Amino acid sequence: MMRIIKFLVFAGITGFFVFVLEFGISFGRTTLPPIGKLAHPYWGFLYNAANADKGFEKNLSLTGIKDEVTIVYDDRLVPHIYARNEEDLFFAQGYVTAQHRLWQMDFQVRFAAGRLSEIIGSKTLFLDQINRNKGLAWAAENSVKVFEDDPVTKPVLDAYTAGVNAYIDQLSYKDYPVEYKLLNYQPEKWSTFKSALLLKYMGDMLTGKSTDVALTNALKIIGQDNMDLLFPDFQMSDTVVSPIIPRGTAYGVATQTPDTPSTVGLYNNIAPYPEKYIDGIGSNNWAVSGAKTKSGKPILCNDPHLGLNLPSIWFEMQLNAPGYNTYGVTIPGSPAIIIGFNDSISWGVTNGTQDVLDYYKVKFKDASKKEYLFDGQWREVTTRVEEIKIKGRKARIDTTRFTHYGPLITDVLFKDSLSSDLAIRWSVHDPSNELKTFILLNRAHNYNQYVDAIKNFESPGQNFVFASVNGDIAIWHQGKYPVRFNQQGKYIMDGSKSIYQWNKFIPQDENPHIKNPARNFVSSANQHPTDGTYPYYYYGRFEHYRNRRINQVLSKLDSATVNDMMKLQNDNYNLQAEESLPLMLAAIDSTSIKQENKKYYTELKSWNYYNDPGSLGAAAYEVWFDFFALAVWDEFQPLLPFAEAPQDYTLIKLLRQSPNHSIFDNKFSNKVETARDLLMDAFNSACVELRNWEKKSKDKELNWGNYKATSVQHIAKVAPFGVYNVQIGGNSNIVNAASARWGPSWRMIVSMENGIKAYGVYPGGQSGNPASKYYTTGIEKWASGEYYELNFWKSKDEAVSKKMSVQTLNRTK
16 A cells, blocks of 8 residues: 555656646746756757757748749848749748747737736736737727728738748747747737737837826926926027927928817826836937038938847848838838838938827716716717736736727726826827838838828827938928827826817828928937927927937038948937036035045046046946936925926026026925035935945946946846846937947948948847847947948849858749
8 A cells, every 4th residue: 555655656746747847837926937848958948059040041932932032141140032023022021030030029019919928927917907008909900900901011911921920830849939938838820910019019119108197297296387497398499409300491381270278177186107208219310411421422320229129129131022122120020121221212210209198087977987078978988808818827807998089098007096097099099001101111212202101100200311312311200290289288188178189180291391401411319300480389308419419510521421420320429418517517616525536526527528438437427417316306206206307408407597496405405405505415425326336346447338237138038148238338318329228229321322332230130049149249349339331232143142141932832
């Protein structure tokens, strides 16, 4: 009997370990992958490492291909795709993208759809609830209908989707990207819905952080007079401000006028503000006409500032077929080139930064919250019931309620707060066809075709810069923008009356734009698109330093070269410091500085305003300014995270013009302070912070590069798959906008001379496999300001002659 019991115990233990090794196990919020499969030498993670850079030269026969497709990989694993028809071109683009970035594609759309808990577990449940509550999947469904009805986008998406799925269909477990094995799940089929969801994910990244709630809270705290001072609609009274469309440009009379209520009708109870605006999200672009270049032809430049992630947000490639010869970067999961050039034109984008997400206070009839008041009538809410699957736990059923504005965002973000029942009206939710813009740009040849292409782009609003071999340069502030009355959408609006909703939109041809300006360049860096004479009201959190530095440099350039453009994209000059540091130093009594703090003071006095990675002065300035800003905005501190502080530009303007203003008085002390007092205290606090950093980091020199510690992290936060302490200068308000976690995600320079010459680099590599030598290819060059010359091969024969790796796709016989 005892032998039988021992046998059963042994068998049970053995069975348990076999089960764990084969299937994994979950306990609490932790899930272990199947260690046996994961560690297996022939199909586990070792297989991914051993085969990281193999298999791209295979000749394949695939169902869905009509004719032969040739894919030539260059020395950085950039695919150059040569097809004989459009359908095969985008089939191959889908196949190749999935071959290198399948897990990234999957993870990003799971994030947007609120499906991370399926693969990670309960730790991502709240994030999933937020993204479902925002309505990103609903927004994607709205756009799918538009994609399917459009004769331009439908065949492209169908072919791209078929290509992705052709790759997925041939995979076995050993071929899965390593993240699938670590998280113990398998790839799903791709779909048009997923491509639409990816575009909505980008829209959320660029426009999903509204300040309406924060400003409503601030209004309650500090009153209207201080709001006008600290959060002005325009800074245009300052002559230094440089909008995208040059000052003095004449605008026509607005053809649309807003319906204006007798009172603004704000709902101003304080509500939690859970989503902070991220100042690091932005971009630079410009185009210089041939009148200012050595070649006599335009040069176009673009560097979008996004999260520094691995795999990179971009995937570089060339697309060549009848009607197409385009090079640039695409977003894995979306067909066409998003930022790039062809034989005739080049284009780039920056975030438009206009507020296109408004909050509305909803008044319900009763506690059931099934009906809400609108223009004196009770309207029924609609509901979207969704099952959130959670790895290792029982699924959760959530319901999102919708008004005619959009979803009630308060079911998750403002749950249990004093001011629930807020609905959002967001342009990202609208049916739209942004993909059509990029397909048409890929095959455009002149300014008129560029304009026809961007007319389809509605959200998120973008600044589309343009240059052509014909010599034209242009920029459009493009998007679908509501016609607003003064301050509409700046604060929470009354949702019970139609006069507060978006009733009209600015006609597309009245969006700010300019072609071939007298100054011979166009540029944008997330600043105001216009001066105050533009006939439509808008609001946004606009940038004030990068754009002015770019325009200063471009204005002085003559006979400009590509090297000049490279230097400007990597410019570390801190214009904010130039305008603020002399004022800050003037407040310091040098005789009262402690001995241990004198080295920082000396560095600051001799600093040249360049945030170079080796600069101690840059580190001292950034830390000092941060402590100063924190001290000034003490009014907001007791209510954080209920409000958001004003921008740095506003603070420096106050320091320059009104250093004795009551805003500098610390409300928590017994004396009356001025800016001088706060600056001295902030300086001492900064010195303590810098000394503490030096003590903790004995093996590192204190300089800006080490203190900032820029990192390029894996998108699922798998630490070994990231790169840390990248030595790069700049900051978010500097042209080289590399902060700790955000920065130039793709630097591109295109000279429109005969036989187009282009250069580019991004902080990552082409492969999504962390074991590949192509996973982090460009990071070192990117950090040091170097570029790759882009191989824009005009034909398959030219590409093949370079003796690079070649892959052929053929139709299954």
